[in-house]
Amino acid sequence: MARSYEANLETSDELAAVNEMLSAIGESPVNTIEGDSNADVANCRRILNAVNTEVQSMGWTFNIEEDAILTPDVFSKLIIWLPDYLSVKAPSGTTVYVNRGGYLYDRNAKTDEFTQPVTVSLIRLKGFEEMPTQFRTYIIAKAARRFNIRFFGAAEIEASLQLEEQDAWARVQEFELEYGAFNMLDGDAWVAGRLTR
Incomplete structure (x- = not known):
């Protein structure tokens, strides 16, 4: 089976994400994103894919x-x-x-x-459906905020989206701390250097 590495989802997950982004700015949901000439849908998909790649490129326990x-x-x-x-x-x-x-x-x-x-x-780069829910929520919140800033700039919506993004970021950090198996004694080069003295 061929796999799209652009994280171009074209699934119910992407449709739900695009609809969440549209609802954040007060737009009506769409039934499909394939072949849709709606500029808002196209911009949502483009921003969603860019934010997905940007967030995943930071490197997380799942990727x-x-x-x-x-x-x-x-x-x-x-x-x-x-x-x-x-x-x-x-x-x-x-x-x-x-x-x-x-x-x-x-x-x-x-x-x-x-x-x-x-x-x-x-x-x-993992597929959207392969990511933990916390990351999907964060990516959608970040993409919705960026979509609002770039195309609408509504200040009252911006404040709400900023809070959603911050909350989602906190959930991502909790996930990483829980599943990351981090250890300050052997996971840090500076500490390891001090311990070997």
Whole structure:
């Protein structure tokens, strides 16, 4: 099954998100978003996709893959950069890989050819339906606020949307703290350095 990596949802989840964004500015909901020539719907979808990518690119417990192994092609020695890669780094954080011509490129070694598999820390763009509810709620709230600011600028709506976004952000932080398994003694480079003295 082909997967769209633009997070272009085209599902009931996207329809619900677009309708929430429309209702935030007092517009009527729509029954479909496919083939709709409504400029508000098109703008909602565009902003929703942009905010989704922006938020996910920060890296969260649900879309970070630690110690992912990327294997080069046997003949070309190239590693394909998949469209859902938002960030690729060496686990140590010292090597940053970038997309160069659709292939993984090591900026430190200045090469896109690899003779061995590469172990990386990967941030991947997940489908909207694959995200925890807290993140979907936050993305919709942030997108609705941005939609209002860019196209309507209603101050009374802005204040309400800002509160919704702040509340949703707090839920995201709670989720991360609960599921992140963070440890201040071994998860921080500065603390680790002090402990090894």
